Amino acid sequence: MGRIFEKRKHKMFARFDRMAKAFTRVGKDIAIAVKQGGPIPENNPKLRMAIQNAKGLNMPKEKVENAIKRASSKEEKDFQEVVYEGYAPHGVPILVECATDNPTRTVANVRLHFSKGHGSMGNSGSVAFLFERKGVFKFDPSKINVDDIELDLIDAGAEDIERGDEEIIIYTKFTEFGHMQKFLESKNLDAKSSELQYIPNMTKELSEAETDEVLKLVEMLEGDDDVQTVYHNLA
Incomplete structure (x- = not known):
């Protein structure tokens, strides 16, 4: 029973790791898109694509909005x-x-x-x-x-x-x-x-x-x- 629980726990953590990595990846895509084309999706096809990919990953809307805000600030890394x-x-x-x-x-x-x-x-x-x-x-x-x-x-x-x-x-x-x-x-x-x-x-x-x-x-x-x-x- 303990071994089965450990396997399930390992799979759960692996799934969370993959999700976290995917969110980080699309967050960088958003940052690059904003730096290159601005924070307004209607004027920035690359940003629209990144936002659509974030939706496909079920990334929370507030996380997407925060990523755009961070990328728009001068403090954000290039x-x-x-x-x-x-x-x-x-x-x-x-x-x-x-x-x-x-x-x-x-x-x-x-x-x-x-x-x-x-x-x-x-x-x-x-x-x-x-x-x-x-x-x-x-x-x-x-x-x-x-x-x-x-x-x-x-x-x-x-x-x-x-x-x-x-x-x-x-x-x-x-x-x-x-x-x-x-x-x-x-x-x-x-x-x-x-x-x-x-x-x-x-x-x-x-x-x-x-x-x-x-x-x-x-x-x-x-x-x-x-x-x-x-x-x-x-x-």
């Missing part, structure tokens, strides 16, 4: 968006998106994570060519009827549409992201999340043990406060 590249064990390429107020600290920490995870950090451009930057819009299937607007979605830049029972995902080219965002807003279609992501051109199959080695490094990187997202090409 976050820089930086991408680091490298290889995990077994030659798996890794891209690490960061938002940091101290790049010197961040690059040292990321390098240390690669080293501890038996990977190697690379130079800029060493693995980025293995990925393509795309817009990714995720929807609850109950909130969108793709059949009714599929042609309109294609006109708005949809490159691929994945239909699942739990989620519908619309992919666009990097250059069509803004076009799709405007189209969805014009139709009052609220995505669970809308992001620019690095999608691998090819995926890699590994054994279970090898996959675990790679995911340990990914977990270390994701646990860093300055890291926003980690991309890899594991199948």
Whole structure:
């Protein structure tokens, strides 16, 4: 009985950790958007996207409003968006998106994570060519009827549409992201999340043990406060 309780407690804390990390991530997205385009969502597409993502995470409205206020103040730190590249064990390429107020600290920490995870950090451009930057819009299937607007979605830049029972995902080219965002807003279609992501051109199959080695490094990187997202090409 005690072991079952400990397992449940561990899962609960892990869920809280993931939620806290997600809130921190979107909070930085809001801060960057406000610094770049101002605090008024109607005039700032990047901020509208960050706010929509916060809603998708069920982030309380007051937390979103406080994040915008903090970012509007002169005391708030300026976050820089930086991408680091490298290889995990077994030659798996890794891209690490960061938002940091101290790049010197961040690059040292990321390098240390690669080293501890038996990977190697690379130079800029060493693995980025293995990925393509795309817009990714995720929807609850109950909130969108793709059949009714599929042609309109294609006109708005949809490159691929994945239909699942739990989620519908619309992919666009990097250059069509803004076009799709405007189209969805014009139709009052609220995505669970809308992001620019690095999608691998090819995926890699590994054994279970090898996959675990790679995911340990990914977990270390994701646990860093300055890291926003980690991309890899594991199948």
